[in-house]
Amino acid sequence: MSRHTDNNKKQEYSVVKFILSEAFSFIKIVVFAAIIALLCTNFIIINAEVPSGSMRDTIWEGDRLFGFRLAYKFSEPKRGDVIIFKYPDNESENYVKRVIGLPNEIVQIKEGHVYINGDELDEPYIKEYIYDDGETHTYIVPDGCYFMLGDNRNNSKDSRYWTNTYVKKEKIIAKVLIRYYSGEKGRISFSRIS
16 A cells, blocks of 8 residues: 555656646746847837827828837938937937938928928828928938928928927937838738838
8 A cells, every 4th residue: 555655646746746847847938938028129129109190191190110129220210211219309208200301411391392402302101291381491400310200291290390309319219110000990900111
């Protein structure tokens, strides 16, 4: 009888040991995945939700986006890039806008159109031009800074209206890559942003 009891105890011990080993393996996988996710969201990608219609028709309110944090570590933002950045007038807020003016350029807005160093900017991504107030507005972009506009030009709080007009490169968080959720459609919808 004691031999049978010893075998039962050994089997129970083996079962407990197996369960603990499997649980520990599962916990290791979960912890590893959490560490990878944390590293990715802090250093590689950013998840952003768009609160306004200032980027219509490219991005709608409620859209959710992924941005690539490393995009400008080894290169400069290009005109036309859609980026996530710290709002210059309140850095606790992140904004999403399009890069229009590059460092040391002269941006002019006249007769509803944007001009860069005197040449009209081709903007196939906008649906309507800026409301023409009869004035010519001129902005000289400082070195290391960018002039930003929303695609929904007549309903966008952007560089034209900020107290601190320009976005410094070090305040750029990421380049927007994809929309993974459409606020307009209310469903998952993957599309590249350009």
